[in-house]
Structure formats: C-alpha cells, structure tokens
Amino acid sequence: MDLQSIKNRFGIIGNSPALNHALNVAVQVSSTDLTVLINGESGVGKEVFSQIIHSLSTRKHNPFIAVNCGAIPEGTIDSELFGHEKGSFTGAVDARKGYFETVNGGTIFLDEIGEMPLGTQARLLRVLEAGEFIRVGSSKVQKTDVRVIAATNKELFEFTQKNRFREDLYYRLNTVPIRVPSLRDRKEDIPLLFRKFSVDFAERYKTTPVQLEEDAKNLLISYPFPGNVRELKNIAEQISVLSTNKMIVAKDLAPFLPERSFNRLPVLAHPNVPAGSAAEFANEREILYKLFFDMKRDVTELKKMFLEVLQNGGSQVQMPGNFFNDTLMAEPKQMDMHQPVLNSSAAQQPMILGNNGDIHEHVEVEESLNIMDKEKELIIKALKKHKSKRRDAALDLGISERTLYRKLKEYDIEEL
Secondary structure (H helix, E strand, O other): OOHHHHHHHHOOOOOOHHHHHHHHHHHHHHOOOOOEEEEOOOOOOHHHHHHHHHHOOOOOOOOEEEEEHHHOOOOOHHHHHHOEOOOOOOOOOOOEOOHHHHOOOOEEEEEOHHHOOHHHHHHHHHHHHHOEEEOEOOOOEEEOOOEEEEEEOOOHHHHHHOOOOOHHHHHHHOOEEEEOOOHHHOHHHHHHHHHHHHHHHHHHHOOOOOEEOHHHHHHHHHOOOOOHHHHHHHHHHHHHHHOOOOEEOHHHHHHHOOOOOOOOOOOOOOOOOOOOOHHHHHHHHHHHHHHHHHHHHHHHHHHHHHHHHHHOOOOOEEOOOOHHHHHHOOOHHHOOOOOOHHHHHHHHOOEEEOOOOOEEEOOOOOOOOOHHHHHHHHHHHHHHHOOOOHHHHHHHHOOOHHHHHHHHHHOOOOOO
C-alpha cells in the first residue's frame, strides 16, 4: 500500500518530509512483531500511528486496545493490565482478566508509558522478555502473545537518569523508535489541515467553510501551536462557529490565537543547553549574580575615590576636568573597537598625582565573584567582629547558629 493511500485511509493530512519519514517507518515495521516506541508531543496523533501499525500487521484481525497509563490509578493499573484473583485485594469480589489476557494474539497500545509505576514496569518487562505474566493475588504463570506499542510525550531517557523509568525497559521498548513531528516542525501542512477542519465543521454545522486570506495564513503559520494538531482543530472549530466573516483576515484571526508569554530574560547561549532546562535558569542566575557584584564593585570604587578626596583635601586625587567630553568626543581611530565592553571602565579610573608630580594610574584589582568565597569571607568577618561568639555572629549574618556551625565545618574555618 502506497503512502497516499494510507493517509487517505486514516485521515492524515500533510506532506512534510518528517511526517512522511515517520509513516514510512511505521509501514516498514508493521509486518514484524517488534516493539515500537512512538515519541511526540501531546496532540500530534501518536495513537493513529499505532492503529496504522496494527492494521497493516498480521494481527489485524485480532483485538487492538489502547490504554492510557496516566489515566489509571497506581493502585489498580496492575489489575487492569494483568488481571486479579478473587479476594486478592479489597473490592476484588470476582476474578478478572487483564488486558494482556483478553488481547492475546492482538496489539496493545500503551499511551503515556512514562507515567507507569516502577512496579508495573517490572511486570511489563517480564511480558516483553518472556511473554509471561501473573495475575494479582495469584502464583500461576500465564502465557500471552501480545504485541506492545508504547507512546510517550516525555523524554524517557532522561527519566531513566532520574530513576523514574527502568533503563532495561526503556531499551526493550525502544527497539524501533518513531518520532512524530510537532506541528511547528511541519508548518507547510498547517494551511492544509485548517482547510480540512473548516470543511468538516462547515458540514457539521451546515454553514459555508471559512477561508484564510494570505495575511491570516501567515499569522497562523507563525503561531507555535503548543497543543499541535488538537489545538489547530479547536481554533478551526471556534472560527467556524463564531466568525461572521467567511473570508478571514489577520485581524479576524488574531483573537482566536491565545497570547503566549515568552521568557525575555538574557541567557548565556550554549549549543548543549536545551531551552527551558535547569542549566538555562542557572545561567540566568549567574548573569544576575555577576550584575550585582559588578554594581557592588563600582559602588566600592566610588566610595574609595571620595574617601581619598576627603583624606587628601582634594589635592592629590583628580578627575580630569574634560574626561567625559574627551572620551565621548574621541576620534574613532583613537578608540580600539575590538576591546571588550567590560574593559572600558579601566579608562575611567582616577589619576593619582604623586609628590614629585608623576602620574600614577589607579590599577583595579579584580575581585573574586565566587559566591562561596564571598560567603566564607563574610563569615570570617562576622566572627572577628563578634570575637568568635557564634550566636552573635549568626545573628549578624541573618542565619541560625546551627547553620553557621555547619558552614564552619563546610569551609574548614577555624575558631578565631
């Protein structure tokens, strides 16, 4: 069966290369009994791919069942999947067959597999490796011949690193991975999908299908669609029902697109730091800390300058009268445009005139910006100030005496 026939049969709209590749993999693997893991964001249509695989397989005349692992309570999921014996737990008034028993010979689709409890994961691994399972409350091993297709909108490999998903089960499920592209990765398909949905809703509500003008089409394509195809379908339905105009322009479309807040804080760009990760937020904190310490250093230098002016009566410390004008009005050739911006403050340091009239440039010593060094320095200062009285020092630092004691051990600070 060719790709277009499969799209027509299952109502798949689009011709993007990523979508076609995912469909080709699904078709190729359907004739085997290999376990398949379908990856993709919520709303991209992962269940449709499981139906394609089952309908093109040798099991197509046997049962197919889709199970949402995230929708079944942790206390009952073992019973749902593997069955239970009468009296095995409170409320088990009769014996019950699980899905792996009733779907024997067919296909079971486990959606949101990342939400499956660890105990259930161990039982599932046994099914995948040996085709065996045990009902809850029983000691009898039963056989089953079920093909498992799993799907997730999470990164299961990251879950394995956090001990939230069994690593052996991950590799057992990931025999053949299929990644379904998000809608923002197949922008060329958005107008086609919108037209299909608008026609469907027009038939349902007995109205004329809405159409998009070019500016509205561009606006729709530029929208990120976090809810993917499901969100696009909802927007098409809203416009079909609520819009009075059948030719939609950008200003008519805009109210139907939810406003999204974007993080506008500066970040340190790094190719290995994924957006939204903990490392990204750590970079933002580093920038803020650097900003605060730079401000503190500038204020400290300003205090030093005025203190020297007061101590010397203004005779030995001078700020050149035309300094700012000279700096701002300097010819481009006199300024090194390749110097980093942070180093430009060196040209603004005060000049000190010695007794012999020689000019000495004030040299700035770079302070350590390490937070642990600063914390250690403050603790030592507080102890010296209060003559090693830990309670008074802790009160001055704004921490508990117990925390101060722990910090003394952590930084190996001896009693002063």
